[in-house]
Amino acid sequence: MTPTPSSPHVLIEGSPLARSCGSTGVSFEIFERSESRYARPEGWAVALHAILPEFFAAMPDDMPPHNELTHLHPLKLGFEFAFYDPEVSMTKMGYRDDYRDDGEVEVIRANRHRLRDWLLTNLPVQNGKQAVQVEENEDKVTVHFRDGTSATGDILVGADGVKSVVRKHLLKGVDQFEYDKISILTSSLRLEGEDLAEQLALGHSAYMVVLQGPDGVYYRYFVGLDKVAPDGKSADYYFHLAWHDEDAPRDDHWTHSLSAEEIRDFALRAMQNLPRQFRCMVERAKLEDIKVPPLRLVTILLDSLPAGRVTILGDAAHAMTPFLAQGAVHAIKDALSLGKALTTLPDSSRSTIATSLGSYQEVMLARGRQAAMESRMAFADPSLPKTMFARQVVSLPEDRITL
Ligand SMILES: Cc1cc2nc3c(=O)[nH]c(=O)nc-3n(C[C@H](O)[C@H](O)[C@H](O)COP(=O)(O)OP(=O)(O)OC[C@H]3O[C@@H](n4cnc5c(N)ncnc54)[C@H](O)[C@@H]3O)c2cc1C
Incomplete structure (x- = not known):
């Protein structure tokens, strides 16, 4: 026009x-x-859903195909967001309509740089x-x-x-x-080989665990795939460990003075009762990739x-x-x-x-x-996303992923 x-x-x-x-x-x-x-680090993928038909219809005709926007590209895996509830069992659960792309509801979890380039x-x-x-x-x-x-x-x-x-x-x-009353510790990291296959199997795109730490606090541990390398052999990930914290809005909150090592130790203590495959993300994180001071929401x-x-x-x-x-x-x-x-x-x-x-x-x-x-x-509500998913919880298929 x-x-x-x-x-x-x-x-x-x-x-x-x-x-x-x-x-x-x-x-x-x-x-x-x-x-x-690319000057700004854009460390987390963004899930686009519920808006996709309208969004793509508003784009001009000469836009390239959007199939490479997904953070899973070039792997042939569909979007899947799983959650695990250690108080029930560590089986892979999901809310199927929204949290697994089964061909009916399209969800694109886009790598931000790819989305930015495309836009x-x-x-x-x-x-x-x-x-x-x-x-x-x-x-x-x-x-x-x-x-x-x-x-x-x-x-x-x-x-x-x-x-x-x-x-x-x-x-x-x-x-x-x-500022929200939420503390959130976060890191990026690169995975390859068996580690990558294991994390993809836990949730192709992302997964969440709501866990109670030894201090009685409910933590939400979120692991997300950011992007896969062009050869499909390695991938960039990130994780967040977040909890409700009345004092988080304070400028002098104690998490703001933690070193990367202290952040990693804190996260590992909170997660000490989780199975190895969940904790290993935090164990693998390099100190230089841990966000210091932490993000403020x-x-x-x-x-x-x-x-x-x-x-x-x-x-x-x-x-x-x-x-x-x-x-x-x-x-x-x-x-x-x-x-x-x-x-x-x-x-x-x-x-x-x-x-x-x-x-x-x-x-x-x-x-x-x-x-x-x-x-x-x-x-x-600390029990969320349990209640959020409680509506139509389904078991998601356990995958064996070969790269
Ligand atoms: C950890 C995390 C995970 C998230 N995951 C999701 C998700 O899965 N799904 C979802 O829908 N949302 C998600 N969000 C929210 C989402 O990232 C934001 O809502 C979205 O990026 C907002 O887009 P925006 O364009 O308004 O702002 P931004 O993405 O912040 O873009 C603002 C732009 O403006 C530029 N800018 C800033 N100031 C100036 C200035 N003074 N002059 C010129 N340029 C300027 C910046 O450089 C930037 O390019 C997440 C957010 C966080 C923090």
């Missing part, structure tokens, strides 16, 4: 997920703070453009970058993540985000935003904990609905744009807030 002379010019700050709103025929530019496409097909991105300030007036909006340059357009979309500069502009400098719950020439999407608007795997899905939903709003704008006047973005924001914030609260609740 070719932009018409009256179409607004849209500035998109941040995420390539916003390409689904830039694929609509409007004129747009994308700015990204990273110096290059950026034929799209020019201006790297090294970190937004630091936004100025909005009746006729235009201007975003200023750290390198001293600026860009001016009719609309600015902040897809700039949890610490969004664009959100701060909309909230007039009074930011609104909360953030939830953003916004009721409303002022309507004008500036809006936001994704984590900038409704960051949420990752335990229901909803964050990227909602960022895509936002981008798709914003894309629709942008294509139907009759002119670039402030009132037209404010009406359209105001309607988009109302629906987007209500939906995102709901998902953020559900994601938070999913952790508030």
